[in-house]
Amino acid sequence: xxxxxxxxxxxxxxxxxxxxxxxxxxxxxxxxxxxxxxxxxxxxxxxxxxxxxxxxxxxxxxxxxxxxxxxxxxxxxxxxxxxxxxxxxxxxxxxxxxxxxxxxxxxxxxxxxxxxxxxxxxxxxxxxxxxxxxxxxxxxxxxxxxxxxxxxxxxxxxxxxxxxxxxxxxxxxxxxxxxxxxxxxxxxxxxxxxxxxxxxxxxxxxxxxxxxxxxxxxxxxxxxxxxxxxxxxxxxxxxxxxxxxxxxxxxxxxxxxxxxxxxxxxxxxxxxxxxxxxxxxxxxxxxxxxxxxxxxxxxxxxxxxxxx
Amino acid sequence: xxxxxxxxxxxxxxxxxxxxxxxxxxxxxxxxxxxxxxxxxxxxxxxxxxxxxxxxxxxxxxxxxxxxxxxxxxxxxxxxxxxxxxxxxxxxxxxxxxxxxxxxxxxxxxxxxxxxxxxxxxxxxxxxxxxxxxxxxxxxxxxxxxxxxxxxxxxxxxxxxxxxxxxxxxxxxxxxxxxxxxxxxxxxxxxxxxxxxxxxxxxxxxxxxxxxxxxxxxxxxxxxxxxxxxxxxxxxxxxxxxxxxxxxx
Numbered sequence: 001x002x003x004x005x006x007x008x009x010x011x012x013x014x015x016x017x018x019x020x021x022x023x024x025x026x027x028x029x030x031x032x033x034x035x036x037x038x039x040x041x042x043x044x045x046x047x048x049x050x051x052x053x054x055x056x057x058x059x060x061x062x063x064x065x066x067x068x069x070x071x072x073x074x075x076x077x078x079x080x081x082x083x084x085x086x087x088x089x090x091x092x093x094x095x096x097x098x099x100x101x102x103x104x105x106x107x108x109x110x111x112x113x114x115x116x117x118x119x120x121x122x123x124x125x126x127x128x129x130x131x132x133x134x135x136x137x138x139x140x141x142x143x144x145x146x147x148x149x150x151x152x153x154x155x156x157x158x159x160x161x162x163x164x165x166x167x168x169x170x171x172x173x174x175x176x177x178x179x180x181x182x183x184x185x186x187x188x189x190x191x192x193x194x195x196x197x198x199x200x201x202x203x204x205x206x207x208x209x210x211x212x213x214x215x216x217x218x219x220x221x222x223x224x225x226x227x228x229x230x231x232x233x234x235x236x237x238x239x240x241x242x243x244x245x246x247x248x249x250x251x252x253x254x255x256x257x258x259x260x261x262x263x264x265x266x267x268x269x270x271x272x273x274x275x276x277x278x279x280x281x282x283x284x285x286x287x288x289x290x291x292x293x294x295x296x297x298x299x300x301x302x303x304x305x306x307x308x
Numbered sequence: 309x310x311x312x313x314x315x316x317x318x319x320x321x322x323x324x325x326x327x328x329x330x331x332x333x334x335x336x337x338x339x340x341x342x343x344x345x346x347x348x349x350x351x352x353x354x355x356x357x358x359x360x361x362x363x364x365x366x367x368x369x370x371x372x373x374x375x376x377x378x379x380x381x382x383x384x385x386x387x388x389x390x391x392x393x394x395x396x397x398x399x400x401x402x403x404x405x406x407x408x409x410x411x412x413x414x415x416x417x418x419x420x421x422x423x424x425x426x427x428x429x430x431x432x433x434x435x436x437x438x439x440x441x442x443x444x445x446x447x448x449x450x451x452x453x454x455x456x457x458x459x460x461x462x463x464x465x466x467x468x469x470x471x472x473x474x475x476x477x478x479x480x481x482x483x484x485x486x487x488x489x490x491x492x493x494x495x496x497x498x499x500x501x502x503x504x505x506x507x508x509x510x511x512x513x514x515x516x517x518x519x520x521x522x523x524x525x526x527x528x529x530x531x532x533x534x535x536x537x538x539x540x541x542x543x544x545x546x547x548x549x550x551x552x553x554x555x556x557x
């Protein structure tokens with residue numbers, strides 16, 4: 001078996017997500033190659049070569065792959081996929097955008113956002129917003145898979161894979177990159193953040209959400225909100241975490257002043273570690289929290305910020 | 309320009325789902341069904357394009373059992389002009405759905421196809437991209453803004469870390485994200501009028517597509533209950549636990 005992992009990278013840096021996808025590839029077993037596609041990605045390739053368990057890094061460094069548009073990226077992966085039994089990518093917006101194209105062009109199904117590898121053909125994945133877990137078995141000769149990165153521990157560094165370049169250049173007359181506006185703050189985007197701190201109705205007002213800023217800065221966290229906080233007009237609805245908002249699964253989720261309604265839990269209960277801060281010790285959020293702290297958030301938040 | 313919009317009948321998002329006792333699937337008997345929320349956003353966008361004079365006709369399409377015609381009637385009540393139902397009782401995976409839609413696209417020749425970014429039942433997030441690949445068209449996924457100008461469409465996409473704008477040549481495939489618009493509600497007179505709008509029924513065989521599953525659903529289970537956590541007594545204890553026990557700081 002041989003596995004091709006699509007490297008995730010931003011601003012010339014290898015993204016942490018890649019080491020988690022390599023871990024999923026190791027669980028499948030077989031030779032693991034990494035594809036680094038983009039423009040001026042030499043440093044990304046070097047970093048990818050250091051990941052433990054990687055045999056070879058294949059580098060497609062060309063203006064055609066700048067911004068990783070779906071059309072040329074799909075064509076590139078289709079060109080290379082013939083050498084592999086599995087093609088994996090993180091279930092990031094890039095992976096989700098590109099991989100289904102590859103699967104369709106190879107006439108195979110895609111398995112989205114796997115949580116666990118049972119064997120080389122069988123995987124577990126969440127359905128119904130994580131309210132059920134499906135075990136699916138693929139009969140396809142090529143498995144095209146996206147990986148929920150928080151479900152796999154990152155592989156360490158220490159490898160020394162060989163690096164070779166890929167000459168194939170995809171033609172693309174259909175799509176053009178116009179612009180990109182990345183969030184101005186240093187805060188990560190909610191869906192991809194390693195740490196998320198969310199406020200609920202208990203925050204009392206939009207103004208009080210500022211109490212979360214200092215903690216978020218120190219932890220490199222994204223700030224989210226419950227539907228109650230959005231409906232109360234405290235914050236805009238793109239901050240909403242829940243079944244109808246964003247589904248997040250960070251390593252650490254801190255719920256502040258959130259009671260823990262079913263709809264909110266659907267959006268965050270796959271987080272690795274959950275912390276709840278709430279003055280009501282009967283709040284349902286404590287039933288899913290790994291660490292709960294009962295008390296007044298207006299006292300706890302400043303203290304927490306000072307002690308991080 | 310004709311706009312094709314694909315909609316899916318799914319379990320209502322407010323319903324708390326139950327896994328069947330034999331773990332074969334989720335129990336859908338006597339459960340409230342509705343149009344997938346991301347498809348509602350797709351219909352709304354298509355109707356707005358018509359109201360702006362960009363679209364001349366909006367055609368809604370669905371794949372599924374007979375009951376899925378309810379969702380097509382909803383799309384018609386919201387402003388679609390006519391509907392196409394690809395009727396099948398089988399479980400249709402994304403790849404087969406994309407193949408069926410590619411045939412509909414071939415027949416209808418729309419200038420733009422709008423789908424939701426994912427269905428809230430299977431959570432696959434594949435069909436739009438697969439359709440684009442099979443139809444040989446460019447894709448603008450996770451759209452939060454769509455602007456059609458002459459023979460091009462600019463799509464602002466929600467990507468990890470921010471927004472990205474791409475320009476696609478028409479015809480193109482767009483999939484909707486939550487922020488694209490706020491869908492309207494169907495008004496009673498429009499619901500009545502929708503009953504008279506044309507609705508074509510086709511079978512997968514009519515379109516020459518095999519819908520048999522490629523993936524076997526071996527088991528469906530409830531997610532593991534989270535282990536009962538502990539309550540800590542102070543901020544110091546919390547920080548200590550996060551650093552030394554959970555190792556997430």
